[in-house]
Amino acid sequence: MNEKTEIPNVRTGMHYTTGNHAAAEGALAAGCIFFGGYPITPSSEIAEHMSIRLPQIDGHFVQFEDEIASIAGLLGASWGGSKSMTATSGPGYSLMVENIGLGMMTETPCVIVNVQRGGPSTGLPTLVGQQDIMQTKWGSHGDYEPIALCPSSVQECFDLIITAFNFSEQYRLPVTFLMDETLGHMSERLIIPAKEKIKIVNRKKPTVPPEEYLPYKPDKDLVPPMATAGEGYNVMMTGLTHDERGYPVITAEAQELNVKRINDKIRLNKNKIIKLEEYMLEDAEIALISFGSTARATKGAVSRAREKGIKAGLLRLITIWPFPDERIETLADQVKVIMVPEINYGQITREVDRAVHGKTEVKGIFKLGGALHTPEEILNEIERRVK
């Protein structure tokens, strides 16, 4: 390579790598040029990889003093016009929720990777968990509709984090990428496509001159075009309830407009955001709903159940938030029971139970962190239910 050769942000080709590295490469392919973070197991390999790669492509890696600063730095970088990301695990995410709220209120695109481990508190730093589902939904105070995506393979760590960036840019919000320790550390084949094959979405820019620009006046999709610092628009941003000019207005009426819209922009576009994988569901009498690493074992259990003549099927949640209430309700009309294997004490089970409106039985299969379900364990639960 000579001095002029540009080092690519998209490393097209076939690789054998971990979920953490795949997520980092996916972020770079999505156009991420700023990473702010703080070391935490089991996500640190993402930061380490970004510290190697970002400076090669004229990006910046900053290791901040804590997770609070990291997410603040992300928001600043995003308003500076750079696609930005951080990676953490449960305890770090807990520290970030304050400024995730600021990101929601000020409609700031960025991506937060959470490589989940067992909690609460320091819990199981080196072992798998899926216990941050509700923290992602409700972590910050106030009402907001988050987007959270959940990969199940190394390839999907790459592909789906690009979607996470695209959603964050398109709908203007911090998007959470919910990985887990198993996925973060396991190696699989990763195929990175040619750069021109990767679909990239960038935030809408204002189409009017600065004097006519209202920073929080939405288009029909309820998302306002975003001017960033240095473009001459005198951007105005506040975490206070604000009007279309971005000015603080501390009234119930302004709150109604402002908060309703940041929720409705996700609700309105829900069908474009919700991604599901359906496996053997057509004639299923028993449905399993699963996500992340757990979905792999669940799929194995479904296949084995079918071999035994049990009509089982899998609905894999690729999008965790917004929650696919409608699909789950139609599934409830079809099946006798919905079983939910998850590495927590019933966070998705509770949502499924809410979505079925009593139309079918919902049964969680829980592990509290530290190990994946094996296909046999799930199969046993299915068989027990059949008897």
Place this chain on the structure above:
Amino acid sequence: MSRIEVRFAGFGGQGIGLMGRLVGEAVALHEKNKNSVMTQSYGPESRGGASSSDVVISEGEIDYPKATELDYFVVLSEEAYQKYIPKLKKGGILFVEEDLVRLDDQSKKAKEIYKIPATKIAESLGSKIFSNIAMLGFVCANSKDIVSEEALVKVMKKKIKARYVEKNLIAFQMGKEYKHEG
């Protein structure tokens, strides 16, 4: 081909993780129509203690990524042997570093046992750091469904630091050609 599970185990510093990575990558990138998932033991200790890496190989999609019942157990330390031998499937295949592992009754469930002084072989090349690759050569020669020599050599040339490649390839050959008393 159905699912095959291989575990490499030893103590920290023996390059156990590298064994898994090399085999995993060789299978997934250089064998036709095969998938692999590699996972490693992961804890706060970086040095010493039992270390392991697992490779799950299949022609189909690999659902569960971790090893549950080992078809192959490749072990380079006594501690790792004691810790993981219960995971070996009845009728599975055992590879041992014969100077570092004392076999006991638990090994009887193995269908075949292959023994090699991998560390001594490595030391004959100047350093025990080559023992993992000597062992890989031995495994490669005495198993049919893990990985081909061709695929493995390709990956070694790519993944191992340039200045160590040559000696590692020799270690690999020596392991491959080693005749065990079985």
Place this chain on the structure above:
Amino acid sequence: MNKDETELIEAHEHPLDVYLRDGRIPHIFCPGCSLGSIATIIVDAILEANLDPKNVSVVSGIGCTGRIAGYLNFDSFHTTHGRAIPFAIGLSVTDPERKVIVVSGDGDLFAIGGNHFIHAARRNADITVICVNNFNYGMTGGQVGPTSYIGQFQSTAPYGSLEEPFSLPYLAASCGAVYVARWTALDVRRTKESLVEALQKKGFSFVEILGSCPTTFGRRNQLAEGKKILEYFKEKAILKHGADTREVDISKDSEFAVGKFVDIEDKDTLTDHLLQLQKIAKASARKGGKI
């Protein structure tokens, strides 16, 4: 605003009006508070420093001072409590041409945001931090804060504060700030001149401005009018350029130093380091290093 007031304002249009956001005045500051005047000083300094207004970003945290960003007609960011500095770092490093100014209060920057301040100074982040120190938490009703002096009465120090306060210039200097100064809100001219220097400085510059808070500080400490506080400043402030920052602490009824205490040239900034890293990383990749 009624009609007469509108006419009054139009009749006396001020040259700085263009730097205030349309429709945001009157501000929320109390009578006798120095924040209005400090906002003027900051705008004057930005203009005098010959900064391109388009490349100026003002970032603040939460509190009375934190509201200043929202009145100024630059790119302005009103963030969360204590987090203005890391937000500013994100803004600053993503465009080396951008001048990022943090304006916030003593509680925001040195209690909840203290960790960010010391690390930003250590890294020599290329930002200017202006702290208006009014010795208490004004917006929340006058609680004791990290700069409250021993013997100061506040709503949560009803028997007088017993804790040692931070001496802000000492803290900033010991963490590596390249420019450290302290002024009082009374000293408009020197404050402005110092801010111009701070804004033109490459690296982490810090200016403390002692401000008047008659409502929640003054009332409890026999200084119930803004004027009285400024008179107190006038009486006690001693100009000591280059003073040893170990000796510039503020205590009850004692004289204290104002002036420029630290002014270091040519120290590499966080941005410099990040740009250096880009060169190193590219060279390493071209030599076959990790990518």
